[in-house]
Amino acid sequence: MIRNEMIDKINKNSKEYDFIVIGGGATGIGIALEASARGYSVVLLEKSDFTKSTSSKSTKLVHGGVRYLAQGNIGLVREALTERGLLVKNAPHLVKNLTFVIPTHGLFDELQYTVGLTLYDLLAGKLSLGKSKWLSKSKTVKRIATINPEKISAGVEYHDGQFDDTRLAINTLQTSVGLGAIVINYCDVKGLIKNNTGRVSGVKFIDQETGKEHEIKGKQVVNATGVFADDILKMDSPRAEKTIAPSQGVHLVLDKSFLPGDDGIMIPKTDDGRVLFLVPWHNKVVVGTTDTPIKTESLEPIALEEEIGFILKTAARYLIKAPLRSDVLSVFAGLRPLAASKGNGSKTKEISRSHKIFESDSGLLTMIGGKWTTYRKMGEDLVDKAEKKQGWSHILTKTKNLKIHGHKENVDYENPLYFYGSDEEGLLNVAKEEGMNEYISTTLQVINAQVVWAVKHEMARTVEDFLARRTRCQLLDAKESIKMAPQVAKIMAHELGEDDEWQKKQVADYIEVTSQYIL
Numbered sequence: 153m154i155r156n157e158m159i160d161k162i163n164k165n166s167k168e169y170d171f172i173v174i175g176g177g178a179t180g181i182g183i184a185l186e187a188s189a190r191g192y193s194v195v196l197l198e199k200s201d202f203t204k205s206t207s208s209k210s211t212k213l214v215h216g217g218v219r220y221l222a223q224g225n226i227g228l229v230r231e232a233l234t235e236r237g238l239l240v241k242n243a244p245h246l247v248k249n250l251t252f253v254i255p256t257h258g259l260f261d262e263l264q265y266t267v268g269l270t271l272y273d274l275l276a277g278k279l280s281l282g283k284s285k286w287l288s289k290s291k292t293v294k295r296i297a298t299i300n301p302e303k304i305s306a307g308v309e310y311h312d313g314q315f316d317d318t319r320l321a322i323n324t325l326q327t328s329v330g331l332g333a334i335v336i337n338y339c340d341v342k343g344l345i346k347n348n349t350g351r352v353s354g355v356k357f358i359d360q361e362t363g364k365e366h367e368i369k370g371k372q373v374v375n376a377t378g379v380f381a382d383d384i385l386k387m388d389s390p391r392a393e394k395t396i397a398p399s400q401g402v403h404l405v406l407d408k409s410f411l412p413g414d415d416g417i418m419i420p421k422t423d424d425g426r427v428l429f430l431v432p433w434h435n436k437v438v439v440g441t442t443d444t445p446i447k448t449e450s451l452e453p454i455a456l457e458e459e460i461g462f463i464l465k466t467a468a469r470y471l472i473k474a475p476l477r478s479d480v481l482s483v484f485a486g487l488r489p490l491a492a493s494k495g496n497g498s499k500t501k502e503i504s505r506s507h508k509i510f511e512s513d514s515g516l517l518t519m520i521g522g523k524w525t526t527y528r529k530m531g532e533d534l535v536d537k538a539e540k541k542q543g544w545s546h547i548l549t550k551t552k553n554l555k556i557h558g559h560k561e562n563v564d565y566e567n568p569l570y571f572y573g574s575d576e577e578g579l580l581n582v583a584k585e586e587g588m589n590e591y592i593s594t595t596l597q598v599i600n601a602q603v604v605w606a607v608k609h610e611m612a613r614t615v616e617d618f619l620a621r622r623t624r625c626q627l628l629d630a631k632e633s634i635k636m637a638p639q640v641a642k643i644m645a646h647e648l649g650e651d652d653e654w655q656k657k658q659v660a661d662y663i664e665v666t667s668q669y670i671l
Contacts, residue, residue, distance in 0.1 A: 153325065153326055153329050153335065153609060153611045154608075154611070155338075155361075158336045163366075166369075167193070168353075169195050170371050170372065171187045171192055171194045171370060171372050171374060172195050172370030172373045173187075173194065173196040173197070173374045174341050174373070174376060174377055175196075175197075175198065176196055176197070176203065176335065176337060177198075177202075177205055177321075177376070178203070178317070178523070178524045178527040178530075179376040179522055179527065180196055180376035180377075181196070181203075181328070182324075182530050183376055183519070183535065184328045184333050184335060185327060185331075185333075185531055186528070186534070186535045186549065187531070187535050188328045189328075189550040189551050190549070190550055194333040195335075195336075195368060196328070196333060196334070198338070199338070199339065199340040199360075200337065200338065200451060201338070201613070201614070201616070201621060202321050202322065202621070203317065203621060204621070205380075206378050206487050207321060207524065208321075209401070209403070209485065211403065211429055211438065211440055212315060212317060212431055213250075214235075214239050214247050214524065215236060216229045216236060216272060216275065216276065217229055217525075218268070218269070218272065218418065222420075229272070229275055231529060232506070232525045233272070233276040233277075235525050235528060235529050236312070236313045237278075238528065239313060239315070239320075239525070240313055243315075243320060243555075243559060244560065244561055245558050245560045245570065245571060245572070245574070246320050248315070249281045249311055249312075250313065250314040250414075250415075250416055250431070251282070251309055251310075252309070252312060252415065252416040252417065252429075253292060253296055253299075253416070254307060254419075254420060255303065255417065255470055256305050256307060256308060257304065258305050259305070262286060262305065262308065265308040265420070266285075266286050269310040272310065273310070273311075280311075281312065281313065282311035284308060284310040284311070285309050286306065287306060287308065288306055289305060292304060295307070296413060297413060298409075298411060298471050298472050299471065299472070300471060300472050303469060310418075313525075314431060314432075318622075319571045321621075323556050323557040326558075326609075327556050327557045337617075338359070339360065339366075340357060340358050341357045341384070341387075342358055343356040343387055344388055344516070346514060350513070352512075352515050353369055353371075354368055372541075374534065374538075375388075375516055375517065376518075378487075378489040379449040379489045380449055381395060382395055382396050384518070388512050388516050389512065389513075392512075396449070396489050396490070397491070398446045398449055398487040400444040400445075400456075400459070400486070401441035401486050402441060402444075402456070402459040402463065402483065402485045403438050403463075403483070404439045404440065404464070404475070404480045404482075405436050405438055405480065405482040405629075406481065408435055408436055408437060410430070410437050410467075410471060410473060411432055411437045417429070417430040417470065419466065419470060422462075422466050423462065423466070424443060424462060425443075428466050434624055434628055439463055439467055439475070442462060444456060444459060449487060452665060453486065453487055455483045460483060477671050480671045481628065482627050482629060484669060506522050506523060506526055507521040507526065508520055509533065509534060511537075511541065515541070517541075519534055528551050532551065557573075557575075558572060558573030559573060568597035572605075575605075578605070578609075582601040582604050583599060583600075585601070593635070595629065596623075596628060596629060596632055598625060600639075600643055602618075602622070602623060604643060606618050606622035607644055608647065610622050612644070614644075614661070615659065615662045616665060616666075618640050619636060626666055627669070630669035631670060633666060634662070638655070641658045641662075644658070645658075
């Protein structure tokens, strides 16, 4: 994926594309994959970096949603469990089976969760990741060495998927590009183009690196901008009603000593009614999440003090070693694009509780809701809808068994470069060059060659792109990542042909953003 080549393709080509997808998060990426796999011509435009917003701030789980089961939403759970199983097969270098233990309080809990999770397994069918089972108190304490034995009666074990959200995004985009898609970050859509009947027929966007404005034509324009969906709907119709009611989810990252084994913990009942997860991830522990209604959308939402307090307090109830503010290596917040109402006088197509497609009078399709686990299915539903609406002949989905770029079996998760999958060989060839195998950080085990790889093959354009999303240093240890920034800037400047001033600005910008991740 080379950005300049993508822009050149658009400049040299005045054709009408089948799909123009606005938004480079999980939703837009799933749509681009589905459409390009069916042979359609696709352009995906992202105003910042791919997954800069919500899609890089998930709980790192590919799951059916145990809490949706408790709400009786069987259809949604079955759909997500099917998608979870497909992801484990299609991207085994990024999605793995993780065992969770639910701490229980008394016989009723033990029965309820054992029965509920047995149903969860059954709904997964052939794609099940493993059987749930009851664990005695002694076995639970043995499995989770840091659990407080005085607070539990026993435990229930179950299986779910764990993944790296942004790495899946980059590899899915690479898969789409291999199928002919054009995908470009730092392209801000500033307006919709309409034909003489008022139908949306293209977009105007600004290349933020050059300031140049472009216009492209498309048969089907898709609004996949998540929490920013209303901004595009307002471009379409200034009187459009609000469709998004954002909700904030916060996560804290702790040292592995708080959960030293290979199992995660799921706490099913908390004070705010959400479940709380403690998830082992890249040799750290992600703890979250919260559910706080937020008035305004933002690319960098900030965790509220009460959210941080809630997570620390809830985790402290269950762990012998209570986490303190000083133990938090990073805090990150993301916004969920929840549906506010039927909105904007458009025909509403409710596909499931998890994602909805709105069709505006202008022909614009907007997808809201959904989650990473079902990103492929969301893409399938949207492209099906577009085919019907456009009167195109239906092409069956090609993505159910489509291997994602980097696909590699028998992954060694102890290897710090495991998430590159089959790209690791190419990366190690870069590392053989002079100085390229030297560490930028020994604690996070990142080498110089990874920066070069990210610029040349993964469209990293800024220090933040690399430290926050091509690697996950910002989320894993915010302070350590700030120390890495000058060296990353130096290598990137060399690769991109930038000067010392660029380096200084990049480091300053990175420190400004990342200081919000430090408590």
